[in-house]
Amino acid sequence: MSKLLIENVSKSFGKNQVLQDMSLTVSDGEFVSILGPSGSGKSTLFRLIGGISLPDSGSIYLDDAKINGQRGSISYMPQSSSLFPWRTILKNVLLGAELNGKIDEDKAVNMLERAGLKGYEHAYPHQLSGGMKQRVSFIRALLSPQAFMCLDEPFSALDEFTRVDMQKWLLNVWTEYQRSILFVTHHIEEAIFLSDRIIVLSQRPATVKKEFVIPFERPRREELLLTEEFLRFKKGVYDALVE
Amino acid sequence: MKKLLSKGWRPLLVIILLIICWEVVCHLFDIPDWLLPAPSDIFEESIGGWGSYSHHIFSTVQLAVIGFLVGTSVGVLVAICLHLIPFLREAFYPLLIISQNIPVIVSAPLLIIWFGFGMLPKVIIITLVCFFPITIAALDGFRQTNRELMHFMQMAGANKRQIFWKLEWPHALPALFSGLKISATYSVMGAVISEWLGANKGIGVYMTLASSSFRTDRVFVAIVLVIILSLLFIGCIVYAEKLVIRWKPKGEGNANE
Numbered sequence: 057m058s059k060l061l062i063e064n065v066s067k068s069f070g071k072n073q074v075l076q077d078m079s080l081t082v083s084d085g086e087f088v089s090i091l092g093p094s095g096s097g098k099s100t101l102f103r104l105i106g107g108i109s110l111p112d113s114g115s116i117y118l119d120d121a122k123i124n125g126q127r128g129s130i131s132y133m134p135q136s137s138s139l140f141p142w143r144t145i146l147k148n149v150l151l152g153a154e155l156n157g158k159i160d161e162d163k164a165v166n167m168l169e170r171a172g173l174k175g176y177e178h179a180y181p182h183q184l185s186g187g188m189k190q191r192v193s194f195i196r197a198l199l200s201p202q203a204f205m206c207l208d209e210p211f212s213a214l215d216e217f218t219r220v221d222m223q224k225w226l227l228n229v230w231t232e233y234q235r236s237i238l239f240v241t242h243h244i245e246e247a248i249f250l251s252d253r254i255i256v257l258s259q260r261p262a263t264v265k266k267e268f269v270i271p272f273e274r275p276r277r278e279e280l281l282l283t284e285e286f287l288r289f290k291k292g293v294y295d296a297l298v299e
Numbered sequence: 300m301k302k303l304l305s306k307g308w309r310p311l312l313v314i315i316l317l318i319i320c321w322e323v324v325c326h327l328f329d330i331p332d333w334l335l336p337a338p339s340d341i342f343e344e345s346i347g348g349w350g351s352y353s354h355h356i357f358s359t360v361q362l363a364v365i366g367f368l369v370g371t372s373v374g375v376l377v378a379i380c381l382h383l384i385p386f387l388r389e390a391f392y393p394l395l396i397i398s399q400n401i402p403v404i405v406s407a408p409l410l411i412i413w414f415g416f417g418m419l420p421k422v423i424i425i426t427l428v429c430f431f432p433i434t435i436a437a438l439d440g441f442r443q444t445n446r447e448l449m450h451f452m453q454m455a456g457a458n459k460r461q462i463f464w465k466l467e468w469p470h471a472l473p474a475l476f477s478g479l480k481i482s483a484t485y486s487v488m489g490a491v492i493s494e495w496l497g498a499n500k501g502i503g504v505y506m507t508l509a510s511s512s513f514r515t516d517r518v519f520v521a522i523v524l525v526i527i528l529s530l531l532f533i534g535c536i537v538y539a540e541k542l543v544i545r546w547k548p549k550g551e552g553n554a555n556e
Contacts, residue, residue: 106454128456138451142469142546151465155457180546200455 058119058203058236059084060105065114067100068261074100076261077114082204082236089239089247091297092257098240101262102208105130105238118204128156131200133207137189139181145192146177152200160199167195171225187218191225198233207239211246220278223249227276244293248286249276256296266296336516344516345523351505352517356524358500359490362418363528366425367486371479373426374433381434382441383463399431403489407496416497425489429482436478440471473547476540483532487525502528 060082067075074097082088092098103109105116107127116123123129131152139148146164153159168177171191181189190210197205211219223246230237241247247254251270258265271289272280280286318338324330325337332340377395381388403424410420444467452462494503502521509517 102454107456108450108453127453130454132451132454134447134451134454136447138447140448140466140469142472142544152455154465155452155455155461182546202456206454 059086060204060236060238061117061120062101062105063115063117065101065104065111065116066261067097067104067109067111073261075104075111076263078263079114080255080264082238084236085234086253087230087237087239087251088253088255089241089251090255090257091241091244091247091293092262093259093297094242096257096260097262098257099208102132102206102240105206106132129202130204130206131197131202133193133197133205133210135209135212137181137186137193139189139192139196141181144178144180145173145184148181148192149196149199152196152202156201158201164195164199167199168192171195171229185218186214187222190214190222194226194229198229198235203235205235205237207237209240209242212241212243219246220281224278226250227274231275244290244297245281248272248290248293249281254293256293265299268293268296333513333515336519340516341519341523345520348517348520352502352520352524355500355502355505356528358498359487359494359502360528362421362494362501363425363486363490363532365418366422366490367429367483367532369422370426370429370482370486371433374430374478374482375437375475377430378434378437378441382438382467383459388438395431395434398427403428403492407493411497421490421493421498424493425486428485428489432481432485433475433478436474436481437471440474441467443474444470473544476536476544479536479540480533483536484529487529487532491521491525 062078062080065075065078066073078101080088080090090098090101100109104111105123107123107125107129110125118129139145140151143151145168146161149164149168150159150161153164165177168174173188173191176184176188181192184192194207194210197207211222214222227250239247239250248270253270254268255264256266256268257263268289272286322338325335330337336344381391406427407420407424410423414420414423448466448470449462452466457465490501491503491506494501495507496503498504502524506518506521509515509521
Protein backbone atom coordinates (compact mmCIF):
# COMPACT_ATOMS: atom_id res chain seq x y z
CA MET A 57 0.00 0.00 0.00
CA SER A 58 1.33 3.39 -0.91
CA LYS A 59 -0.49 6.51 -1.83
CA LEU A 60 0.61 10.08 -2.05
CA LEU A 61 -1.43 13.13 -1.17
CA ILE A 62 -0.19 16.65 -1.80
CA GLU A 63 -2.31 19.34 -0.23
CA ASN A 64 -2.16 23.04 -1.10
CA VAL A 65 1.61 23.14 -1.35
CA SER A 66 3.30 26.44 -2.14
CA LYS A 67 6.98 27.16 -2.49
CA SER A 68 8.94 30.22 -3.45
CA PHE A 69 12.61 31.08 -3.61
CA GLY A 70 12.94 34.71 -2.58
CA LYS A 71 10.45 36.67 -4.68
CA ASN A 72 10.25 33.94 -7.25
CA GLN A 73 7.19 31.81 -6.60
CA VAL A 74 7.59 28.35 -8.09
CA LEU A 75 4.63 26.35 -6.81
CA GLN A 76 1.29 27.86 -5.94
CA ASP A 77 -1.36 26.06 -4.00
CA MET A 78 -0.73 22.74 -5.68
CA SER A 79 -2.80 19.71 -4.79
CA LEU A 80 -2.67 16.25 -6.28
CA THR A 81 -3.06 12.62 -5.35
CA VAL A 82 -1.61 9.34 -6.50
CA SER A 83 -3.61 6.30 -5.41
CA ASP A 84 -2.24 2.90 -4.62
CA GLY A 85 -0.85 1.19 -7.71
CA GLU A 86 -1.58 4.16 -9.92
CA PHE A 87 0.69 5.58 -12.61
CA VAL A 88 0.38 9.36 -12.67
CA SER A 89 2.32 11.67 -14.97
CA ILE A 90 3.03 15.32 -14.39
CA LEU A 91 3.28 17.23 -17.61
CA GLY A 92 4.45 20.80 -17.74
CA PRO A 93 6.55 23.29 -19.63
CA SER A 94 10.21 23.23 -18.68
CA GLY A 95 11.02 25.39 -15.71
CA SER A 96 7.54 24.89 -14.32
CA GLY A 97 8.77 23.64 -11.00
CA LYS A 98 8.60 19.89 -11.57
CA SER A 99 12.01 19.35 -10.02
CA THR A 100 11.09 21.56 -7.09
CA LEU A 101 8.03 19.40 -6.48
CA PHE A 102 10.29 16.34 -6.32
CA ARG A 103 12.65 18.05 -3.92
CA LEU A 104 9.68 18.69 -1.64
CA ILE A 105 8.45 15.10 -1.85
CA GLY A 106 11.97 13.84 -1.29
CA GLY A 107 12.28 16.03 1.80
CA ILE A 108 15.33 17.94 0.58
CA SER A 109 13.47 21.23 0.87
CA LEU A 110 10.45 22.28 2.91
CA PRO A 111 7.25 23.74 1.46
CA ASP A 112 6.33 27.28 2.55
CA SER A 113 2.82 26.08 3.23
CA GLY A 114 0.75 22.97 2.69
CA SER A 115 1.44 19.32 3.49
CA ILE A 116 2.59 16.16 1.82
CA TYR A 117 1.24 12.84 3.05
CA LEU A 118 2.44 9.37 2.20
CA ASP A 119 0.05 6.66 3.42
CA ASP A 120 -1.57 9.21 5.74
CA ALA A 121 1.72 10.12 7.43
CA LYS A 122 3.00 13.65 6.97
CA ILE A 123 6.41 13.61 5.27
CA ASN A 124 7.25 17.33 5.02
CA GLY A 125 11.04 17.54 5.17
CA GLN A 126 11.43 13.83 5.76
CA ARG A 127 14.15 12.42 3.53
CA GLY A 128 14.15 8.97 2.06
CA SER A 129 10.41 8.36 2.07
CA ILE A 130 10.21 7.56 -1.61
CA SER A 131 12.38 5.68 -4.08
CA TYR A 132 13.77 7.88 -6.77
CA MET A 133 14.93 7.61 -10.35
CA PRO A 134 16.70 10.76 -11.53
CA GLN A 135 16.93 12.34 -14.96
CA SER A 136 20.47 11.19 -15.62
CA SER A 137 21.06 7.60 -14.63
CA SER A 138 23.30 8.75 -11.74
CA LEU A 139 24.96 5.40 -11.37
CA PHE A 140 28.05 5.37 -9.19
CA PRO A 141 30.99 4.84 -11.57
CA TRP A 142 33.08 2.93 -9.02
CA ARG A 143 30.34 0.41 -8.24
CA THR A 144 29.58 -2.60 -10.38
CA ILE A 145 26.07 -2.84 -11.79
CA LEU A 146 25.06 -5.27 -9.06
CA LYS A 147 26.43 -3.00 -6.32
CA ASN A 148 24.69 -0.05 -7.95
CA VAL A 149 21.23 -1.59 -7.92
CA LEU A 150 21.75 -2.62 -4.31
CA LEU A 151 22.62 0.90 -3.20
CA GLY A 152 19.11 1.96 -2.20
CA ALA A 153 18.67 -1.19 -0.15
CA GLU A 154 22.15 -0.79 1.32
CA LEU A 155 21.31 2.67 2.68
CA ASN A 156 18.38 1.27 4.57
CA GLY A 157 19.76 -2.02 5.74
CA LYS A 158 18.19 -4.95 3.93
CA ILE A 159 20.15 -6.37 1.02
CA ASP A 160 18.75 -9.13 -1.15
CA GLU A 161 21.43 -10.01 -3.64
CA ASP A 162 19.60 -12.95 -5.24
CA LYS A 163 16.57 -10.82 -5.98
CA ALA A 164 18.84 -8.19 -7.55
CA VAL A 165 20.59 -10.72 -9.77
CA ASN A 166 17.22 -12.09 -10.78
CA MET A 167 15.83 -8.67 -11.66
CA LEU A 168 18.91 -7.73 -13.67
CA GLU A 169 18.57 -10.95 -15.58
CA ARG A 170 14.95 -10.25 -16.40
CA ALA A 171 15.85 -6.74 -17.53
CA GLY A 172 18.16 -8.26 -20.13
CA LEU A 173 21.28 -7.35 -18.21
CA LYS A 174 22.50 -10.86 -17.50
CA GLY A 175 26.28 -11.01 -17.64
CA TYR A 176 26.62 -7.33 -16.76
CA GLU A 177 26.36 -7.79 -13.00
CA HIS A 178 30.04 -7.17 -12.52
CA ALA A 179 30.54 -4.61 -15.27
CA TYR A 180 31.00 -0.93 -14.51
CA PRO A 181 28.49 1.73 -15.63
CA HIS A 182 30.78 3.22 -18.29
CA GLN A 183 30.62 -0.08 -20.17
CA LEU A 184 26.83 0.21 -20.65
CA SER A 185 24.75 2.07 -23.22
CA GLY A 186 22.39 4.89 -22.27
CA GLY A 187 19.28 2.73 -22.32
CA MET A 188 20.91 0.01 -20.24
CA LYS A 189 22.01 2.55 -17.67
CA GLN A 190 18.45 3.83 -17.31
CA ARG A 191 17.23 0.28 -16.83
CA VAL A 192 19.80 -0.23 -14.09
CA SER A 193 18.73 3.05 -12.52
CA PHE A 194 15.09 1.93 -12.54
CA ILE A 195 15.93 -1.42 -10.99
CA ARG A 196 17.85 0.41 -8.30
CA ALA A 197 14.69 2.37 -7.51
CA LEU A 198 12.59 -0.82 -7.59
CA LEU A 199 14.92 -2.56 -5.16
CA SER A 200 14.86 0.34 -2.72
CA PRO A 201 12.69 -0.45 0.28
CA GLN A 202 10.42 2.57 -0.25
CA ALA A 203 7.32 1.48 -2.16
CA PHE A 204 6.36 4.79 -3.73
CA MET A 205 8.37 5.67 -6.85
CA CYS A 206 9.20 9.09 -8.26
CA LEU A 207 10.62 9.18 -11.79
CA ASP A 208 12.11 12.48 -12.95
CA GLU A 209 12.15 12.67 -16.78
CA PRO A 210 14.04 9.38 -16.88
CA PHE A 211 14.02 8.97 -20.66
CA SER A 212 14.64 12.56 -21.72
CA ALA A 213 18.25 11.94 -22.64
CA LEU A 214 17.56 8.91 -24.83
CA ASP A 215 17.06 8.81 -28.58
CA GLU A 216 13.58 8.13 -29.94
CA PHE A 217 14.08 4.40 -30.63
CA THR A 218 15.56 3.63 -27.25
CA ARG A 219 12.91 5.78 -25.65
CA VAL A 220 10.00 3.75 -27.05
CA ASP A 221 11.76 0.51 -26.12
CA MET A 222 12.27 1.77 -22.61
CA GLN A 223 8.64 2.85 -22.29
CA LYS A 224 7.45 -0.61 -23.29
CA TRP A 225 9.90 -2.18 -20.91
CA LEU A 226 8.81 0.12 -18.09
CA LEU A 227 5.13 -0.77 -18.67
CA ASN A 228 5.98 -4.47 -18.51
CA VAL A 229 7.88 -4.16 -15.29
CA TRP A 230 5.27 -1.90 -13.80
CA THR A 231 2.43 -4.29 -14.60
CA GLU A 232 4.39 -6.99 -12.88
CA TYR A 233 5.15 -5.08 -9.67
CA GLN A 234 2.12 -2.73 -9.52
CA ARG A 235 3.89 0.11 -7.76
CA SER A 236 2.51 3.62 -7.36
CA ILE A 237 4.48 5.89 -9.67
CA LEU A 238 4.70 9.64 -10.03
CA PHE A 239 6.30 10.32 -13.37
CA VAL A 240 7.53 13.73 -14.50
CA THR A 241 7.94 14.37 -18.20
CA HIS A 242 7.61 17.05 -20.86
CA HIS A 243 6.83 14.50 -23.54
CA ILE A 244 3.07 14.35 -24.17
CA GLU A 245 3.03 11.06 -26.06
CA GLU A 246 5.09 9.36 -23.38
CA ALA A 247 2.74 10.59 -20.67
CA ILE A 248 -0.37 9.31 -22.45
CA PHE A 249 1.19 5.98 -23.39
CA LEU A 250 2.34 5.19 -19.87
CA SER A 251 -0.11 6.72 -17.42
CA ASP A 252 -3.46 6.15 -15.83
CA ARG A 253 -3.82 9.85 -15.28
CA ILE A 254 -2.04 13.01 -16.46
CA ILE A 255 -1.74 16.20 -14.46
CA VAL A 256 -0.99 19.28 -16.55
CA LEU A 257 0.83 22.10 -14.83
CA SER A 258 0.66 25.79 -15.67
CA GLN A 259 3.59 28.15 -16.22
CA ARG A 260 5.28 29.58 -13.18
CA PRO A 261 4.04 29.76 -10.52
CA ALA A 262 2.97 26.21 -11.21
CA THR A 263 -0.40 24.98 -10.20
CA VAL A 264 -2.58 22.12 -11.45
CA LYS A 265 -4.20 23.34 -14.63
CA LYS A 266 -6.04 20.31 -15.82
CA GLU A 267 -6.32 16.59 -15.26
CA PHE A 268 -6.84 13.86 -17.81
CA VAL A 269 -7.85 10.28 -17.12
CA ILE A 270 -6.41 8.13 -19.88
CA PRO A 271 -9.15 6.02 -21.47
CA PHE A 272 -6.90 3.50 -23.24
CA GLU A 273 -6.98 -0.05 -22.01
CA ARG A 274 -4.00 -1.92 -20.72
CA PRO A 275 -1.88 -3.70 -21.79
CA ARG A 276 -1.01 -0.99 -24.30
CA ARG A 277 0.87 -1.71 -27.49
CA GLU A 278 3.11 0.45 -29.56
CA GLU A 279 0.51 0.50 -32.37
CA LEU A 280 -1.68 2.58 -30.11
CA LEU A 281 0.62 5.53 -30.66
CA LEU A 282 -0.63 5.91 -34.25
CA THR A 283 -4.36 5.38 -33.80
CA GLU A 284 -6.87 8.12 -34.48
CA GLU A 285 -8.13 8.22 -30.87
CA PHE A 286 -4.64 8.48 -29.49
CA LEU A 287 -3.77 11.42 -31.71
CA ARG A 288 -7.02 13.17 -30.88
CA PHE A 289 -6.35 12.68 -27.20
CA LYS A 290 -2.84 13.96 -27.65
CA LYS A 291 -4.21 17.10 -29.29
CA GLY A 292 -6.50 17.67 -26.34
CA VAL A 293 -3.59 17.44 -23.91
CA TYR A 294 -1.48 19.66 -26.12
CA ASP A 295 -4.18 22.33 -26.20
CA ALA A 296 -4.46 22.25 -22.43
CA LEU A 297 -0.69 22.61 -22.15
CA VAL A 298 -0.28 25.66 -24.40
CA GLU A 299 -3.53 27.33 -23.51
CA MET B 300 57.04 -3.74 -21.47
CA LYS B 301 56.53 -3.27 -25.19
CA LYS B 302 54.19 -0.38 -24.46
CA LEU B 303 56.78 1.13 -22.14
CA LEU B 304 59.40 0.94 -24.87
CA SER B 305 57.18 2.33 -27.60
CA LYS B 306 56.18 5.26 -25.41
CA GLY B 307 59.41 5.74 -23.51
CA TRP B 308 62.04 5.78 -26.25
CA ARG B 309 61.87 9.54 -26.81
CA PRO B 310 62.70 10.68 -23.26
CA LEU B 311 65.22 7.84 -23.04
CA LEU B 312 66.93 9.02 -26.21
CA VAL B 313 67.10 12.60 -24.92
CA ILE B 314 68.70 11.45 -21.68
CA ILE B 315 71.25 9.27 -23.51
CA LEU B 316 72.16 12.12 -25.86
CA LEU B 317 72.55 14.48 -22.92
CA ILE B 318 74.89 12.05 -21.16
CA ILE B 319 76.96 11.59 -24.32
CA CYS B 320 77.32 15.37 -24.75
CA TRP B 321 78.33 15.68 -21.12
CA GLU B 322 80.96 12.95 -21.49
CA VAL B 323 82.37 14.50 -24.66
CA VAL B 324 82.51 18.00 -23.18
CA CYS B 325 84.33 16.76 -20.07
CA HIS B 326 87.06 15.12 -22.14
CA LEU B 327 87.23 17.85 -24.78
CA PHE B 328 87.83 20.70 -22.34
CA ASP B 329 89.66 18.56 -19.83
CA ILE B 330 87.43 19.61 -16.94
CA PRO B 331 88.84 18.59 -13.56
CA ASP B 332 87.02 15.84 -11.69
CA TRP B 333 86.23 17.92 -8.62
CA LEU B 334 84.45 20.50 -10.79
CA LEU B 335 82.41 18.24 -13.03
CA PRO B 336 83.09 14.52 -13.21
CA ALA B 337 82.34 12.72 -16.47
CA PRO B 338 79.33 10.33 -16.48
CA SER B 339 81.73 7.41 -16.89
CA ASP B 340 83.52 8.40 -13.66
CA ILE B 341 80.21 8.68 -11.85
CA PHE B 342 79.18 5.28 -13.13
CA GLU B 343 82.47 3.79 -12.01
CA GLU B 344 82.09 5.28 -8.54
CA SER B 345 78.52 4.06 -8.26
CA ILE B 346 79.74 0.49 -8.90
CA GLY B 347 83.05 0.57 -7.09
CA GLY B 348 81.80 2.60 -4.12
CA TRP B 349 78.76 0.42 -3.42
CA GLY B 350 80.19 -0.61 -0.07
CA SER B 351 80.61 3.01 0.99
CA TYR B 352 77.01 4.07 0.44
CA SER B 353 74.80 1.00 0.47
CA HIS B 354 73.96 1.28 4.18
CA HIS B 355 72.95 4.92 3.65
CA ILE B 356 70.29 3.89 1.16
CA PHE B 357 68.44 1.66 3.59
CA SER B 358 68.39 4.37 6.23
CA THR B 359 66.97 6.95 3.83
CA VAL B 360 64.36 4.58 2.43
CA GLN B 361 63.22 3.72 5.92
CA LEU B 362 62.97 7.38 6.88
CA ALA B 363 61.15 8.34 3.67
CA VAL B 364 58.64 5.49 4.01
CA ILE B 365 57.85 6.24 7.64
CA GLY B 366 57.61 9.96 6.89
CA PHE B 367 55.41 9.33 3.88
CA LEU B 368 53.04 7.07 5.83
CA VAL B 369 52.74 9.53 8.70
CA GLY B 370 52.44 12.50 6.33
CA THR B 371 49.77 10.75 4.26
CA SER B 372 47.73 9.79 7.30
CA VAL B 373 47.94 13.31 8.67
CA GLY B 374 47.06 14.77 5.26
CA VAL B 375 44.01 12.55 4.80
CA LEU B 376 42.80 13.09 8.38
CA VAL B 377 43.17 16.86 8.09
CA ALA B 378 41.28 16.84 4.79
CA ILE B 379 38.43 14.77 6.24
CA CYS B 380 38.13 17.00 9.33
CA LEU B 381 38.20 20.22 7.33
CA HIS B 382 35.67 18.85 4.87
CA LEU B 383 33.18 17.50 7.37
CA ILE B 384 33.35 20.49 9.71
CA PRO B 385 33.01 23.67 7.61
CA PHE B 386 33.80 25.83 10.63
CA LEU B 387 37.23 24.20 10.97
CA ARG B 388 37.80 24.62 7.26
CA GLU B 389 37.33 28.36 7.45
CA ALA B 390 39.43 28.63 10.58
CA PHE B 391 42.37 26.49 9.54
CA TYR B 392 42.70 26.87 5.78
CA PRO B 393 44.93 29.98 6.01
CA LEU B 394 47.12 28.21 8.55
CA LEU B 395 47.56 25.35 6.09
CA ILE B 396 48.87 27.74 3.47
CA ILE B 397 51.14 29.47 5.96
CA SER B 398 52.62 26.14 6.99
CA GLN B 399 53.84 25.79 3.42
CA ASN B 400 55.30 29.29 3.26
CA ILE B 401 57.91 28.64 5.92
CA PRO B 402 60.96 27.21 4.13
CA VAL B 403 62.05 23.79 5.41
CA ILE B 404 65.57 25.18 5.65
CA VAL B 405 64.27 27.52 8.37
CA SER B 406 61.87 25.21 10.18
CA ALA B 407 64.16 22.18 10.20
CA PRO B 408 66.89 23.61 12.48
CA LEU B 409 64.16 24.75 14.88
CA LEU B 410 62.71 21.25 14.98
CA ILE B 411 66.17 19.85 15.68
CA ILE B 412 66.61 22.33 18.54
CA TRP B 413 63.31 21.22 20.02
CA PHE B 414 63.41 17.50 19.38
CA GLY B 415 67.09 16.60 19.08
CA PHE B 416 68.75 14.52 16.38
CA GLY B 417 66.53 11.46 16.59
CA MET B 418 63.86 10.16 14.27
CA LEU B 419 61.08 12.45 15.47
CA PRO B 420 62.16 15.83 14.03
CA LYS B 421 62.95 14.17 10.69
CA VAL B 422 59.54 12.54 10.49
CA ILE B 423 57.96 15.89 11.36
CA ILE B 424 59.87 17.58 8.53
CA ILE B 425 58.77 14.98 5.98
CA THR B 426 55.22 15.16 7.29
CA LEU B 427 55.22 18.93 6.90
CA VAL B 428 56.37 18.58 3.30
CA CYS B 429 54.09 15.63 2.47
CA PHE B 430 50.71 16.35 3.98
CA PHE B 431 49.94 19.52 2.07
CA PRO B 432 49.57 18.14 -1.48
CA ILE B 433 47.41 15.32 -0.11
CA THR B 434 45.16 17.58 1.94
CA ILE B 435 44.62 20.00 -0.93
CA ALA B 436 44.01 17.21 -3.45
CA ALA B 437 41.59 15.37 -1.17
CA LEU B 438 39.70 18.56 -0.26
CA ASP B 439 39.30 19.36 -3.94
CA GLY B 440 38.15 15.82 -4.61
CA PHE B 441 35.53 16.03 -1.85
CA ARG B 442 34.32 19.41 -3.01
CA GLN B 443 33.90 18.39 -6.63
CA THR B 444 31.58 15.53 -5.79
CA ASN B 445 29.13 14.98 -8.62
CA ARG B 446 25.94 16.91 -7.83
CA GLU B 447 23.60 14.45 -9.48
CA LEU B 448 24.96 11.60 -7.41
CA MET B 449 24.68 13.81 -4.32
CA HIS B 450 21.08 14.62 -5.19
CA PHE B 451 20.31 10.93 -5.52
CA MET B 452 21.86 10.16 -2.13
CA GLN B 453 19.79 12.90 -0.50
CA MET B 454 16.57 11.77 -2.14
CA ALA B 455 17.33 8.20 -1.05
CA GLY B 456 17.58 9.42 2.52
CA ALA B 457 21.30 8.75 3.06
CA ASN B 458 22.73 10.19 6.26
CA LYS B 459 25.90 12.28 6.43
CA ARG B 460 28.07 9.30 7.16
CA GLN B 461 26.71 7.23 4.28
CA ILE B 462 27.11 10.20 1.94
CA PHE B 463 30.73 10.50 2.99
CA TRP B 464 31.77 6.86 2.79
CA LYS B 465 29.64 5.76 -0.14
CA LEU B 466 29.93 8.87 -2.29
CA GLU B 467 32.42 11.55 -1.32
CA TRP B 468 35.30 9.29 -0.34
CA PRO B 469 35.32 7.04 -3.44
CA HIS B 470 34.72 10.09 -5.59
CA ALA B 471 37.81 11.80 -4.16
CA LEU B 472 40.11 8.79 -4.61
CA PRO B 473 41.48 9.73 -8.07
CA ALA B 474 42.25 13.24 -6.81
CA LEU B 475 43.80 11.77 -3.68
CA PHE B 476 46.12 9.65 -5.77
CA SER B 477 47.38 12.72 -7.66
CA GLY B 478 48.27 14.18 -4.29
CA LEU B 479 49.95 10.93 -3.24
CA LYS B 480 52.17 10.97 -6.32
CA ILE B 481 53.43 14.45 -5.51
CA SER B 482 53.94 13.56 -1.86
CA ALA B 483 55.84 10.40 -2.74
CA THR B 484 58.58 12.40 -4.46
CA TYR B 485 58.52 15.06 -1.76
CA SER B 486 59.05 12.41 0.89
CA VAL B 487 62.41 11.32 -0.59
CA MET B 488 63.51 14.94 -0.89
CA GLY B 489 62.28 15.66 2.64
CA ALA B 490 64.22 12.70 3.98
CA VAL B 491 67.46 13.83 2.31
CA ILE B 492 67.06 17.41 3.55
CA SER B 493 66.35 16.30 7.09
CA GLU B 494 69.45 14.08 7.04
CA TRP B 495 71.53 17.00 5.84
CA LEU B 496 70.71 18.89 8.97
CA GLY B 497 71.79 16.28 11.42
CA ALA B 498 72.09 12.55 11.14
CA ASN B 499 74.79 9.90 11.12
CA LYS B 500 73.39 7.83 8.27
CA GLY B 501 71.49 8.38 5.06
CA ILE B 502 71.92 9.66 1.53
CA GLY B 503 71.80 13.22 2.87
CA VAL B 504 74.78 12.51 5.10
CA TYR B 505 76.67 10.79 2.29
CA MET B 506 76.00 13.81 0.09
CA THR B 507 77.20 16.33 2.68
CA LEU B 508 80.37 14.33 3.34
CA ALA B 509 81.04 14.02 -0.38
CA SER B 510 80.60 17.70 -1.15
CA SER B 511 82.69 18.90 1.79
CA SER B 512 85.55 16.65 0.66
CA PHE B 513 85.17 17.69 -3.00
CA ARG B 514 84.17 14.16 -4.07
CA THR B 515 81.89 15.59 -6.72
CA ASP B 516 81.46 12.19 -8.35
CA ARG B 517 79.88 10.95 -5.11
CA VAL B 518 77.55 13.95 -5.02
CA PHE B 519 76.31 12.88 -8.41
CA VAL B 520 75.95 9.29 -7.24
CA ALA B 521 73.76 10.65 -4.44
CA ILE B 522 71.69 12.64 -6.94
CA VAL B 523 71.16 9.56 -9.08
CA LEU B 524 70.13 7.60 -5.99
CA VAL B 525 67.57 10.24 -5.05
CA ILE B 526 66.15 10.17 -8.56
CA ILE B 527 65.92 6.38 -8.61
CA LEU B 528 64.24 6.28 -5.20
CA SER B 529 61.72 8.94 -6.18
CA LEU B 530 60.85 7.08 -9.37
CA LEU B 531 60.46 3.84 -7.44
CA PHE B 532 58.14 5.53 -4.95
CA ILE B 533 56.00 7.00 -7.72
CA GLY B 534 55.95 3.61 -9.42
CA CYS B 535 54.53 2.05 -6.26
CA ILE B 536 51.81 4.70 -6.03
CA VAL B 537 50.87 4.30 -9.70
CA TYR B 538 50.64 0.54 -9.17
CA ALA B 539 48.47 0.99 -6.09
CA GLU B 540 46.26 3.40 -8.03
CA LYS B 541 45.72 0.80 -10.70
CA LEU B 542 44.72 -1.75 -8.08
CA VAL B 543 42.31 0.57 -6.29
CA ILE B 544 40.72 2.46 -9.18
CA ARG B 545 39.60 -0.21 -11.59
CA TRP B 546 36.42 1.49 -12.70
CA LYS B 547 37.92 4.17 -14.90
CA PRO B 548 37.35 3.77 -18.60
CA LYS B 549 40.63 3.07 -20.36
CA GLY B 550 42.34 5.88 -22.18
CA GLU B 551 40.47 8.82 -20.69
CA GLY B 552 40.81 10.72 -17.49
CA ASN B 553 37.27 11.74 -16.76
CA ALA B 554 34.84 9.17 -15.45
CA ASN B 555 32.29 11.61 -14.13
CA GLU B 556 29.18 10.71 -15.89
